[in-house]
Amino acid sequence: MTEKTTVESKPKIDKGLDDVYVKESSICLVDGVRGRLLYRGWDIRDLAEHSSFEETVYILIHGRLPTRAELAEAKQAFAENRAIGPEVVKLLRCMPKDAPPIDVLRTAVSYVSNFDKERDDPTRGANMRKAQRLIGKFPTLVATAQRIREGKRPVAPDPSRGIAEDFLRMLTGKKPDRLSAKVLDVALILHADHSMNASAFAATVAASTLADLYSTMVAAIATLKGPLHGGANEAALKTMLAIGKPENAESYVLNTLRNHGKIFGFGHRVYKTWDPRALILRDYARQLSELRGQQDLFHVAEIVQDTVVRELSAKQIYPNVDFYSGLTYHLLGIPTDLFTPIFAISRVSGWTAHVIEYWEDNRLVRPLDYYVGPTDNVYVPIDQRA
Amino acid sequence: MTEKTTVESKPKIDKGLDDVYVKESSICLVDGVRGRLLYRGWDIRDLAEHSSFEETVYILIHGRLPTRAELAEAKQAFAENRAIGPEVVKLLRCMPKDAPPIDVLRTAVSYVSNFDKERDDPTRGANMRKAQRLIGKFPTLVATAQRIREGKRPVAPDPSRGIAEDFLRMLTGKKPDRLSAKVLDVALILHADHSMNASAFAATVAASTLADLYSTMVAAIATLKGPLHGGANEAALKTMLAIGKPENAESYVLNTLRNHGKIFGFGHRVYKTWDPRALILRDYARQLSELRGQQDLFHVAEIVQDTVVRELSAKQIYPNVDFYSGLTYHLLGIPTDLFTPIFAISRVSGWTAHVIEYWEDNRLVRPLDYYVGPTDNVYVPIDQRA
Secondary structure (H helix, E strand, O other): OOOOOOOOOOOOEOHHHOOOEEEEEOOEEEEOOOOEEEEOOEEHHHHHHHOOHHHHHHHHHHOOOOOHHHHHHHHHHHHHOOOOOHHHHHHHHOOOOOOOHHHHHHHHHHHHHHHOOOOOOOOHHHHHHHHHHHHHHHHHHHHHHHHHHOOOOOOOOOOOOOHHHHHHHHHHOOOOOHHHHHHHHHHHHHHOOOOOOHHHHHHHHHHHOOOOHHHHHHHHHHHHOOOOOOOHHHHHHHHHHHHOOHHHHHHHHHHHHHOOOOOOOEOOOOOOOOOHHHHHHHHHHHHHHHHHOOHHHHHHHHHHHHHHHHHHHHHOOOEOHHHHHHHHHHHOOOOHHHHHHHHHHHHHHHHHHHHHHHHOOOOOOOOEEEEOOOOOOOOOOHHHOO | OOOOOOOOOOOOEOHHHOOOEEEEEOOEEEEOOOOEEEEOOEEHHHHHHHOOHHHHHHHHHHOOOOOHHHHHHHHHHHHHOOOOOHHHHHHHHOOOOOOOHHHHHHHHHHHHHHHOOOOOOOOHHHHHHHHHHHHHHHHHHHHHHHHHHOOOOOOOOOOOOOHHHHHHHHHHOOOOOHHHHHHHHHHHHHHOOOOOOHHHHHHHHHHHOOOOHHHHHHHHHHHHOOOOOOOHHHHHHHHHHHHOOHHHHHHHHHHHHHOOOOOOOEOOOOOOOOOHHHHHHHHHHHHHHHHHOOHHHHHHHHHHHHHHHHHHHHHOOOEOHHHHHHHHHHHOOOOHHHHHHHHHHHHHHHHHHHHHHHHOOOOOOOOEEEEOOOOOOOOOOHHHOO
């Protein structure tokens, strides 16, 4: 385990940790061969059809289906925790108008921890309650920051509504139509977890030092910001908008592939077939596009999808969730730079589940780097340097 | 690389990543066998004796000794960047008085990124400038937050002074004596980097998604907070203070060992001999204890050290840097809960060096977890659940 000065034989360097298992987990199975995604053993197709985001969060954190009473209690807890104090609103008002919303969320979550009396209580019970508070507050923080940025009055949360519906209401100031609320609820279900992705892993590394739960979530948000993680759906939408008309879509894809360019929203390190989340969101995006009279954009997406699949499915490249989530959020009228914060509103549930699971058998994460620099430099006094 | 549903043979689980090399690096060599620590090939014993924190930062980031002109320019940049704007002071005033200073620093760094026009510029040049800004601002953020917490007026930075001296001046409101300034400068040199520790690794994971440099530093601070990482020197000091008198020290150690208790500040995953940083700080702690007339506390430390080494050196257990750094900061009159923020004031230099190096050949960090949960749970409608 010691790092040696003498280079005898170079060890294997696991850059990216592609094939490294960092823990056992019973939270999430990504079955990239069969194109299945399970939370605690339940198929997300069933959850998207029959469940709600609140119930999905319960399943992720507790590992079982709630009874009616347990679900009511959990919904109540999320709803009560949705409120943010005046000092947090004041902080959000201190943010420059041009601050990226994901940076605002990161700062606000870091700040809001100050007001949780259980912040540094490391017991499992306290962490479960802190998870509820975090999951409750994320939508309010994102919606309130956006209202302030737009120069509008913040809309207080309504505890009688579900997370997805209330988020859209706090964001727009009006009750969303039934389809929009359902679509966002499904999108939140589909993004709630995805095993040891970069942000969940950053949270785990922070957790391994026994930092508090809020700190681990701040590390996760910081990591989600990167365009290689949270930003891919923005890029996919931008491509669709740039193509504009269905009749331009096929030639755009063929030209891009011919020039070895990248089409965003396709391919995945784990999925070697259709990403089940993409298929579900595609159907909802179609319904939304009809409701909004924006069928052209949906047809662009379909043709891009069909062309890429036709050309690249032999290489196991299919649309992933990002291809349809950006389009879905756009059709919901959500500004592009809120896509990653909405990802966080959902994923905070998986992050907290992973951290709480890791703490059941904690071990400090302390990898090695392989030193390839000089070992015997001489300190030369400054007046003798060349 | 796909995660399989069928458990054919359980893979190796690298929990803690103890023996996993995550990158090549030419920044820092921890030679745990010979008890040496090198930054870019220079021995920290030479740097502690002859260099300054500013020059050490230059070496860490640029990989070479600066000329006189380059060092003057770097010092100038750190000094100019030491100022924080009125909006940042306002944020610090919004922090509850009982907020842990490391949480305040994490929030402030997250916030301060909003005011950097180059925040999302991913070029190497921009990142080098952002590193200078971060290294410049950390001492001011920590000192200003502490002044506000104590109900005192913040002290503006003085660009004509070095980082260590100016930090003590901003913290206390008066020019420190020469020994105190030198001791803190050496402590900052000794903590500036330590290869792939948990906080540097969390920063690297965040960086691997191409999140901006500020985000990676926020992830690092969040990780440093944990008592298994940044908090060990506090625990070591508390032991010394609890022992109180030199004549109680030996029996305290022997009793603790007999009861299989832990003595904080001893042993290290990498060092199997004396931690060279502990030896350097011990000498400065002795000098400070004489200057302050607190020799008793230093003698307690010495007797604890001698007793543990006598009893446990056969098991390769020796004092590590935390054993003497907490004592040193205490003798400098620094409140205990500022120890971890001071660690960050120093380590931000190593963190930025590691992130900038990682981006030269970036790869997304996306490990696996090994799924051990159920795979075929049936979704039961809520009115049919037991």
